[in-house]
Amino acid sequence: MTDRLDDFRITAPAEIAALLKQLADQSVHLSLNAPNGSSITVTVWTVDAARGKISFSAVADDPQLNSLVDCDEAVAVGYLESVKLQFDVDDLVLVRAGAHSALNGAFPSELFRFQRRNGFRVSPMLRTTPVARLRHPMIPDMQLGLRVLDVSIGGCALFLPDDVPPLDPGVLLNGVTLELDADTRVATSLRLHHVTAFNPDSRGVRLGCEMVSPGSDGVRALQRYIDLTQKRRRMLAAG
Known part of the structure; x- marks a missing residue:
């Protein structure tokens, strides 16, 4: 059976790197979500496909940062215009540097690219005020x-x-x-x-x-x- 996510899956390292670099160039905010429920907001700092590394910039005093790093893995979610990008980040390592910290991880082996509006969007009727x-x-x-x-x-x-x-x-x-x-x-x-x-x-x-x-x-x-x-x-x- 064909995986219903195959249409959205990207596995070519060059294509993944290009999308990640767009996130970095535009300073797009990403949500990193760990299995233990920890969630922090980061931006992509560096992308090194050749060495198999990606680094994020995170706020050093974020109260959930250490809890997320303890999980050693997280799911990253961010948006480029009308497109939602999602990928796994493994082997998380925290490198502290003053008020900000670098969060290093393994370059993702796959990335999912979804249209942002996955459902019909409606405006409320004039007689209601949600x-x-x-x-x-x-x-x-x-x-x-x-x-x-x-x-x-x-x-x-x-x-x-x-x-x-x-x-x-x-x-x-x-x-x-x-x-x-x-x-x-x-x-x-x-x-x-x-x-x-x-x-x-x-x-x-x-x-x-x-x-x-x-x-x-x-x-x-x-x-x-x-x-x-x-x-x-x-x-x-x-x-």
Whole structure:
């Protein structure tokens, strides 16, 4: 049987190296996730396919750094425009250097390249105002209710007003509740990947987020919401 991931798998070292170098050149934030649940944000520092090595730049005082290194392996996830890249990193070794540290690992033997939007993305109906409720990651006492601009099975976009302290790409937003309509509540974490400015009159920015571990119930609720929203839009268009 053909592996359903074969269409997305890249095994040529030169092609893998080229994609990793793009990540490095653009200083793309990657999420490194270890089997023990540890997760940190890094950028690719150097890529050496000939020697079979890759290095990441990490924040030395990240509280989960040592726990991740103890696992000796992690899965890296990052984005190049509309494409999601994912690869395993083995033989992790930490080299400390002041405020930042180099995290060295083995050059990946394969890399997966997915289209970022793995599900239909819908904008809420005008009569509803979905919100994402969460605490500001840098100011835990600050409760936020951010408007949901659009949503798919894999992610969502939120509106961050100018009067709210900014959020940096790469940050993990824990304890998020998406209140999409009267019947749909989804508990998830969100990984912020993109911050995009609107026109000056909008008084805010767009946060492009990936959903992290919404759970099977959350995924089913999202699918129902997306299907229902599509159906309602088709009915309005037909009328």
